[in-house]
Amino acid sequence: xxRYLYGDQLIDHxxxxxxxxxxxxxxxxxxxxxxxxxNAFGEERDAYDDLNPLYVIxxxxxGAHGGSMRFLPxxxxxxxNEHFLDLTDxxxxxxxxxxxxxxxxxxxxxxxxxxxxxxxxxGEIMQGFGIRHFVGVFDARMVRIYNRIGAAPxxxxxxxxxxxxxxxxxxxxxxxxxxxVSQVAGxxxxxxxxxxxxxxxxxxxxxxxxxA
Amino acid sequence: MDDVIARxxxxxxxxxxxxxxxxxxxxxxxxxxxxxWVSSNGDQYGCGTYDPKWVARYxxxxxxxxxxxxxxxxxxxxxxxxxxxxxxxxxxxxxMQDAAEHGVGHQGYSIPIRGPNGQFAxxxxxxxxxxxxxxxxxxxxxRDLILLAHYFNQTALKLEPGRKPEPTQPLSPRxxxxxxxxxxxxxxxxxxxxxxxxEHTLRVYIExxxxxxxxxxxxxxxxxxxxxxxIIV
Numbered sequence: 001x002x003r004y005l006y007g008d009q010l011i012d013h014x015x016x017x018x019x020x021x022x023x024x025x026x027x028x029x030x031x032x033x034x035x036x037x038x039n040a041f042g043e044e045r046d047a048y049d050d051l052n053p054l055y056v057i058x059x060x061x062x063g064a065h066g067g068s069m070r071f072l073p074x075x076x077x078x079x080x081n082e083h084f085l086d087l088t089d090x091x092x093x094x095x096x097x098x099x100x101x102x103x104x105x106x107x108x109x110x111x112x113x114x115x116x117x118x119x120x121x122x123g124e125i126m127q128g129f130g131i132r133h134f135v136g137v138f139d140a141r142m143v144r145i146y147n148r149i150g151a152a153p154x155x156x157x158x159x160x161x162x163x164x165x166x167x168x169x170x171x172x173x174x175x176x177x178x179x180x181v182s183q184v185a186g187x188x189x190x191x192x193x194x195x196x197x198x199x200x201x202x203x204x205x206x207x208x209x210x211x212a
Numbered sequence: 213m214d215d216v217i218a219r220x221x222x223x224x225x226x227x228x229x230x231x232x233x234x235x236x237x238x239x240x241x242x243x244x245x246x247x248x249w250v251s252s253n254g255d256q257y258g259c260g261t262y263d264p265k266w267v268a269r270y271x272x273x274x275x276x277x278x279x280x281x282x283x284x285x286x287x288x289x290x291x292x293x294x295x296x297x298x299x300x301x302x303x304x305x306x307x308m309q310d311a312a313e314h315g316v317g318h319q320g321y322s323i324p325i326r327g328p329n330g331q332f333a334x335x336x337x338x339x340x341x342x343x344x345x346x347x348x349x350x351x352x353x354x355r356d357l358i359l360l361a362h363y364f365n366q367t368a369l370k371l372e373p374g375r376k377p378e379p380t381q382p383l384s385p386r387x388x389x390x391x392x393x394x395x396x397x398x399x400x401x402x403x404x405x406x407x408x409x410x411e412h413t414l415r416v417y418i419e420x421x422x423x424x425x426x427x428x429x430x431x432x433x434x435x436x437x438x439x440x441x442x443i444i445v
Contacts, residue, residue: 006287006288008287052287054289054290072289073289073326074420075325075326075362075423076289076326089384089385089386089409090384090385090386091384091386091387091417091420092384092420093416093420094381094420094423094424095419095420095422095423096358096359096361096362096423097355097358097419097423098416098419098420125290128290129290129291130291130354130355130358132415132419133415133416133419135416154410154412154413156413170412170413170416172412172415200290200292200296201284201292201295201296201297201298
């Protein structure tokens, strides 16, 4: 299932959090050779993890991390505005309707459909919170996977070579795209919606609230 | 509405915020709108249309520590409908009852804002109506309300004693080109073609420029860029 957790909520999900940061070390340090810091616990964390971001995490049946991504509003500090301006024509993106998505990560044991499930969750965020665009920093080779899912970003710029190729791109989602991604993920739209509602609080009917 | 934002921007005293928030309440025909600032050391400041008796009671009772809206929005950055908050605790329920007795509507939509150095603010619209009406109100107006929330906070930060005014956010050369072409009447498709970018990228440039210019829509953004001399046509 998908969980939406702010940084300060990870403490209630220690296994999920640890395996996420561990899988990030595996992906970004070991497999891609990016210049990222891995701590004594084998976890990859950076300065943006300290800003209480919103994580979207695929939790496996065993309660471990299957894949994840990290969101921050572009009205505050973001990686793309602080490190990748040369890839965005020098435009620092700044709007409450543009969120940054970074550290898109899949566990080595990720089940098929995990990447699509995460994309589906991205669509829930857009719909649920009135977000129009995501600006993402990602491993350039992921573009193939994003395309296959049916959630292709528009790549603004790319730097580096080989495994260390990093791209900045933009996403937006239509309802039609959501349906497509839902099929690829093998997850009904309703389940995706239910997970979102579960994380952000079920809506109580009005009479329950006023009777409270 | 454009006027109101201009008034916010040139506000030199917190009283101006109060006048604007009252105007907005009338404009949206809702019971109340409140802007509530909490700094990292617990200092509070606010303006809004709640009954002053309720505000005094809120402070006297130390409701800041109980209020599910503050608890549910603190350290968050997504807008929240009050129905999604946890009102189940005993303290929360009696708080809600007290609020209702002081005329606070049972429907609410709160927009949390993270400012610099742990500053946190909430911009809340509340009302009394049924769920369906409230859902259509928030769906229709949430984007404008989110922008207003941020513009309110920028003004409040500017007015905070001892704070150096933040320099006007400059537009990048790409954004200047975009706004200039829009100002001379190019369509979005023509601007995208001229700049050799996709319309999707262009939409993001415009979205971002609009926020930096403190505008609610593209037309307004173009007008403000011209008025500020950031583009010359």
